[in-house]
Amino acid sequence: MDEDMVFDPSLKKKKKKKTGFDMEAALAEQENTSAEAPAETGDVDVPEDDNLDLDTFGKKKKKKKKPFFNLEEIENALPETPPTEEPEPQEDEVIDDLDLDIDFSKSKKKKKKKNVDELPTEDDVKGEDQENVEDVHGDWIGSDRDYTYDELLERVFDIMREKNPSMVSGKKQKFIMRPPQVVRIGTKKTSFANFTEICKTLHRQPKHLLDFLLAELGTSGSVDGNSQLIIKGRFQQKQIENVLRRYIKEYVTCHTCRSPDTILQKDTRLFFLQCETCGSRCSVASIKSGFQAVTGKRAAIRAKTA
Amino acid sequence: MSIQNLNTFDPFADAIKSSEDDVQDGLVHVRIQQRSGRKTLTTVQGLSSEYDLKKIVRACKKEFACNGTVVEHPEYGEVLQLQGDQRENICQWLTKSGLVKPEQLKVHGF
Numbered sequence: 001m002d003e004d005m006v007f008d009p010s011l012k013k014k015k016k017k018k019t020g021f022d023m024e025a026a027l028a029e030q031e032n033t034s035a036e037a038p039a040e041t042g043d044v045d046v047p048e049d050d051n052l053d054l055d056t057f058g059k060k061k062k063k064k065k066k067p068f069f070n071l072e073e074i075e076n077a078l079p080e081t082p083p084t085e086e087p088e089p090q091e092d093e094v095i096d097d098l099d100l101d102i103d104f105s106k107s108k109k110k111k112k113k114k115n116v117d118e119l120p121t122e123d124d125v126k127g128e129d130q131e132n133v134e135d136v137h138g139d140w141i142g143s144d145r146d147y148t149y150d151e152l153l154e155r156v157f158d159i160m161r162e163k164n165p166s167m168v169s170g171k172k173q174k175f176i177m178r179p180p181q182v183v184r185i186g187t188k189k190t191s192f193a194n195f196t197e198i199c200k201t202l203h204r205q206p207k208h209l210l211d212f213l214l215a216e217l218g219t220s221g222s223v224d225g226n227s228q229l230i231i232k233g234r235f236q237q238k239q240i241e242n243v244l245r246r247y248i249k250e251y252v253t254c255h256t257c258r259s260p261d262t263i264l265q266k267d268t269r270l271f272f273l274q275c276e277t278c279g280s281r282c283s284v285a286s287i288k289s290g291f292q293a294v295t296g297k298r299a300a301i302r303a304k305t306a
Numbered sequence: 307m308s309i310q311n312l313n314t315f316d317p318f319a320d321a322i323k324s325s326e327d328d329v330q331d332g333l334v335h336v337r338i339q340q341r342s343g344r345k346t347l348t349t350v351q352g353l354s355s356e357y358d359l360k361k362i363v364r365a366c367k368k369e370f371a372c373n374g375t376v377v378e379h380p381e382y383g384e385v386l387q388l389q390g391d392q393r394e395n396i397c398q399w400l401t402k403s404g405l406v407k408p409e410q411l412k413v414h415g416f
């Protein structure tokens with residue numbers, strides 16, 4: 001169904017173009033390209049094209065290869081199209097105009113698509129920039145029509161991508177961590193085997209993370225010779241993971257931009273989180289274990305204090 | 307559609323409201339501690355001293371079907387202790403009874 005819709009306008013276009021004499025050479029090429037990229041052609045007039053457009057956003061970036069061709073051809077085509085209209089008075093002029101507009105945008109898109117097919121993707125930034133400018137101009141040359149929403153959207157996305165290359169992939173770089181390895185030792189103790197490794201990936205002092213873990217879990221523990229953490233009590237990996245997540249949220253990721261690229265500094269007895277990405281600096285809560293209820297044998301405590 | 311700029315906005319609305327009907331200030335820490343075996347203990351620290359903790363603990367014991375006490379601590383004031391893992395229960399109960407706002411609750415532990 002999509003293809004039908006798409007093919008209709010292109011067919012019309014061919015008809016019209018064939019009435020013009022000089023155009024045929026250029027047309028041949030356009031036909032080829034339209035055959036190559038039937039899905040992309042109907043962008044402007046077919047309302048269902050939103051999806052298509054979105055899908056192709058990723059590709060369009062790479063497509064900015066040869067707008068030179070584009071421009072020349074279009075400019076060739078533009079002065080020549082009026083004669084085609086003159087010998088063909090059967091159709092309304094309004095429709096003609098519309099069709100021309102559509103052709104215009106279409107030819108551009110086809111070109112882009114073609115470029116993707118033909119060319120390797122390694123565009124150097126400089127060339128891209130130049131072409132981008134031309135591309136943007138090429139979009140609007142020779143027409144004083146109203147721009148469609150799709151075109152404007154595409155344009156703004158192109159600009160965004162150009163200025164912000166990290167956004168090209170479409171997703172933010174995720175913070176990947178290895179899960180904590182938690183093993184039970186005997187019945188009463190738990191070992192957190194890759195504790196130091198996790199501290200390294202988080203760029204935090206082991207002592208700080210240790211303090212936090214012990215305060216949150218309400219137990220005692222220490223780092224042993226094999227650089228693993230021994231915690232008193234039974235804990236599962238899921239539970240430790242949960243606490244680690246909370247630690248990362250509070251003490252590792254920036255509270256403003258959520259980037260994990262931060263430094264924890266101690267300044268006048270307070271911890272400050274300095275973000276390397278956005279430069280923000282904010283204080284974080286100090287680690288307090290708070291009230292600890294008596295869970296052991298009271299007699300033992302009494303014996304200790306007395 | 308109304309024009310947003312012309313809406314009257316009272317900048318002190320928040321301040322007045324919070325001072326009026328809020329006894330609880332500061333965070334309420336809900337913690338869990340492991341005891342021997344599978345047993346656990348839930349502590350609630352930071353409830354306002356204007357509340358009658360004994361009445362609260364009485365209601366909680368009935369509601370959660372557990373035992374509990376109020377412990378006096380020199381630094382943290384009166385602290386509620388409940389047997390078992392009552393973290394979710396106590397959070398729901400405190401917010402439902404309107405003693406503590408959900409954003410003032412801080413749950414610790416795994």
